[in-house]
Amino acid sequence: MRAAWAACVGSLIASAAIAPQAITPSTAHAADEACTSSVGTYVLRPSGSSNAAKKRTLAKYMDWGPKGSESSFFDTEFTAQIAAASKLFTAPNGLIYEISSSDRDAPLKSYKDNTATGGALLTPVKSYKPNWAGAKRVWSNGKRIFVVSDDTVNVLEQSAPATGDGTISLIATLPRSSRLTEIITAQDVWMVGSVIYTLSTDGAIAHRTYLETKDSAGTIKPTLGATVTDKTGLSGVTQAWSPGPGVINTLSTTDDPDTTGxxxxSTTDPFTTINDEVTVGVLGDVMAAPASCLADADPNIVPHFGTRRERPADRAGNNRPRHTATVEHGHGKVHAGQRTARRRPGGHRHRCRRRRRQRQCLRSEGARAEQGDHHRRRHLVGDASASPPRGCAHGHGRQPWRIEPQRHHDRDHHLRRPRPRHRRPGRRTAAPAHGPAGREQRGRDRCGGGDR
Known part of the structure; x- marks a missing residue:
């Protein structure tokens, strides 16, 4: 009986060694708190120039609430310059790979997006020797990298999918089949975990599962599962990608500049459009760093990138309603760490500023009096053709010359000088009765003293 049991166990182990297994996502999650409600998405914008050697701009966007109908897609304003001849592909954990045709020593480079921790968008990690400049398409799920060239799909392994500094080695080649032809001839290809999605040229989205088996010698044998069509008849869709499992984003272009991009x-199982227009105006090659698990966005958190900010509460203690227009690209944006409300300056600041300007005005008035008494006299007598003293008008503090109603039929002189205060009998003062210094002293007396 024991021998029969041992033989049964041995057969089970042997069958498990050759059974097809799907490649698990590069980042596993143990609980719902490990899921994310915002996913980084990268757009390689066109240069917009006829110069083929001009560099292009890589911009980072955030897909906020990627699995909800009220999701937002906003620009974080983090950018990097990319050579015109370079190609990019992304992987989970914020990894970005650059395929360079001009750098022979390092034709493949890996970068890490460290903007979430205050770093650069393209932080160099490691350089590699494989030259994929002639590849038709390259995509990755983190642990595996797929390279399409000459109707062949090579599968490579990244030994450090979380950091991007491991070794890259060829492990297998996908066998030729009709399922492989669908991938090679597709307009766009992306991957989430072990599922490969394709967008065909006739507007159909389909997916299939990538499987791997090992023979007795340990050699990996890759295969593709059956093709499942998710959606057909998509018009004007040029690109598609997934921020995570169960969600597909599409990009449509038109001739109208107001609706293009x-x-x-949409969500999968079944394919259902939950937001037909998340945003518009996104132009370029879109690449996402898909997450292994997506969570619903907290309605009490303002869409942001960087420091977490809760929505301000009203007087009743309730959270204010969400303003979705502030995060739409082209209709206002929420940037990294930006406040959504401005504090109204206090009135005491304005009062102090007015008093300070008033004192400065009086001092400058006395200095100008020494330069030209005739020019100043025109203002004292109320010449309407003359401009008011500089610094003492147009809202810069209280004016030393006030405007009064016409009196005694004085129609030609509507600007009247305030009557100076006379010295009290027996009061001693160092200021002379006449001259510029006396006029400056009298101005201080009218305005409540000196530099107080």
Whole structure:
């Protein structure tokens, strides 16, 4: 009986060694708190110039609430310059790979997006020797890298999918089949975990599962599962990607500059459009760093990138309603760490500023009096053709010359000088009765003293 049991166990182990297994996502999650409600998305914008050697701009966007109907897609304003001849592909954990045709010593480079921790968008990690400049398409799920060249799909392994500084080695080649032809001839290809999605040229989205088996010698044998069509008849869709499992974003382009670059969001199983227009105006090659698990966005958190900010509460203690227009690209944006409300300056600041300007005005008035008494006299007698003293008008503090109603039919002189205060009998003062110094002293007396 024991021998029969041992033989049964041995057969089970042997069958498990050759059974097809799907490649698990590069980042596992143990609980719902490990899921994310915002996913970084990268757009390689066109240069917009006829110069083929001009560099292009890589911009980082955030897909906020990627699995909800009220999701947002906003620009973080983090950018980096990319050579015109370079190609990019992304992987989970914020990894960005650059395929360079001009750098022979390092034709493949890996970068880490450290903007979430205050670093650069493209932080160099490691350089590699494989030259994929002639590849038709390259994509990755983190642990595996797929390279399409000459109707062949090579599968490579990244030994450090979380950091991007491991070794890259060829492990297998996908066998030729009709399922492989669908991938090679597709308009766009992306991957989430072990599922490979394709967007065909006729507007159909389909997926299949990538499987791997090992023979007795330990050699990996890759295969593709059956093709499942998710959606057909998509018109004007040029690109598609997934921020995570169960969600597909599409990009549509038109001849109308007001509607081109429109991003729509849909869910799978079954394919259902939940937001037909998340934003518009996104132009370029879109690449996402898909997450292994997506969570619903907290409605009490303002869409942001960087420091977490809760929505301000009203007087009743309730959270204010969400303003979705502030995060739409082209209709206002929420940037990294930006406040959504401005504090109204206090009135005491304005009062102090007015008093300070008043004192400065009096001092400058006395200095100008020494330069030209005739020019100043025109203002004292109320010449309407003359401009008011500089620094003492147009809202810069209280004016030393006040405007009064016409009196005694004085129609030609509507600007009247305030009557000076006379010295009290027996009061001693160092200020002379006449001259510029006396006029400055009298101005201080009218305005409540000196530099107080």
């Amino acid at each position: 429109r991003i729509s969001k």
